[in-house]
Each structure stands twice: as structure tokens, then as C-alpha cells.
Amino acid sequence: MKLGIGSCHGTFGELVQGMIGERPFLITLPIPSFRTEARFIPDPSISEISITDSKFKAKRAGELLLKRFGIKGGGHLGIHSNIPIGKGLASSSADIVAALRAISDSYSLPITNEIISAIAAIVEPTDGVMYEEVVAYDYIHGQLLESFGELPPFILVGIDLGGTIDTIEFNQVRKSYSRENQRQLLEACHLVRRGFMERNLATICKAATISARINQEILPKPAFHHLEKLADSYQGGMVVAHSGTVLGLLLDRNIPDLHKVLSHISKEISILFKNANIKIFNNRR
DSSP, X not given: OOOEEEEEEEEEEEEEEEEETTEEEEEEEEEXXXXXXXXXXXXXXXXXXXXXXXXXXXXXXXXXXXXXXXXXXXXXXXXXXXXXXXXXXXXXXXXXXXXXXXXXXXXXXXXXXXXXXXXXXXXXXXXXXXXXXXXXXXXXXTEEEEEEEOOOSEEEEEEEOSOOOOHXXXXXXXXXXXXXXXXXXHHHHHHHXXXXXXXXXXXXXXXXXXXXXXXXXXXXXXXXXXXXXXXXXXXXXXXXXXXXXXEEEEEETTOTTHHHHHHHHHHHHHHHOTTOEEEEEEOOO
16 A cells, blocks of 8 residues: 555547437547646545545545455545536546546556446546547446547637536436437547548547537537637637537647637637636647
């Protein structure tokens, strides 16, 4: 036993999310600057995990992990994160993954992403943040469907209009996807696959916009069509938190006159939303 350390990145919504046939899925959009760090101090004298800051989901996941490996002791779990809660940025999933990694590090447990996924899915619907790369992931059953690798260089202009959404409650309501919706989602998956093969962000942006449009029927975002036109004018795409409150414009980081483009986009957003919280993200590590 030793002091255990674990970490996990967050996301900015999803590139694609929906259902094809009876299978729910999402395609992740990892954001390296969003980070959860966990520390675990083992304590054989107690039988459970103590936590700070009401991280009950991470606590439950940790106790499920100890039970899985037949460990009867407990310990003290501390979690620090810069990921906003209730926005659709995978904050609780990142807490769970970081906690499981810290506890595994403490006890030198042979943990895998598959084990993390299985435990996380028991606690709640989970993002695929245990994988560093972009993946297609069944967020209800915690199963990896496909791995795509790292996104081409991008800039994301993120917009937070306020408010929060309870992911567990949101996912308890079955979403209705028409045949046309499912056809479009299948097309979006093909575009993502092609975009990664060709290293073409514009193709991936098209896929993200298709999915974001479909989500407007489920969890609409304000001024979506204005922002879509703005993104399209720079060969970019729309990204949304399909079960959250944020949305953003995804752009090629190598676009000409990037700073001028970002300045123009920020001004347009400020006109649409006077109190919008705008942040710029990229995939530099």
C-alpha cells in the first residue's frame, strides 16, 4: 500500500451522440486542459472510503473496485478538478476514472480501461474519458466500440450560457430517434471515420454539426442556427453537450488569420449573448 495518484481529462460535450438501432453511443471530444486529479491514502483500520466535496459517485466506484479485488480496507479519497459540474463536460466521469486510478495505484491493482468502464457504468451513464484518444463508446453499458486516435489540430470556441443538467435524470428519459435521425447519425459516424483516416478536421466538423442539429430536437441550444452559419463560414462545425448546457464552434487550428477569426467570432457571440462565458480550447497537451 502507498499513496495512490490518478488523473483523467474531461470533454467538451461530444462530437456525435445518439442511437443506431438499439445501441446508444457517443464519440468523445477530449479536452486536455480539463483535468481531475485524485489522491488516495489507504487506511486498513476503516472499512469504507471517506471523501471530501460530496464526491459520492467516485466513492461508490472506489468501493466497487475494492470489493471486486477482495480488499476489505478503506482509505481517504481527495479529488481536485477544474471541470465545471452539470455542464456536459464529463466532470463526474472524470472524478470516477481518476479515483479508480488512484486507488489502483495505491494497491498496485491490475486495472484496465475495461474494468474502469464496467465499474463506472454501474454508477451512472459514463463518458469514454478513460481513453485518451477519441473513441466511439456505449455510454450506458460502458463498452468501447471503436478507437479513432487523436483529433487533427483544432481550436474550440466554447460557450457556456449558464444552468446545469442532471445527467442521470436526463438519461433516464428514453430519447426518440426517427429513422431519418438514425440514418444521419450513421452518416456522421462514417464522416468521423473518414475524417480521421484523411486527417481532415473539416470532415469531422460536418459530422459534429449533423449530430448537434439532431440534438436540437431533444435538448435545444439557443441561437444554434446563427452559430452554425458562423462556424460554416470558416469550414468549422458545431459541437454541443448532448446532455449538457454548453455549445461551441470547432475550427481547424491552422486556419489562416486565426487570431482575427477568433476575434470576429467572439464579437458575434457577444452580440448574440450579452452574458455568455466564452473560452478557447485546443488539443495541445
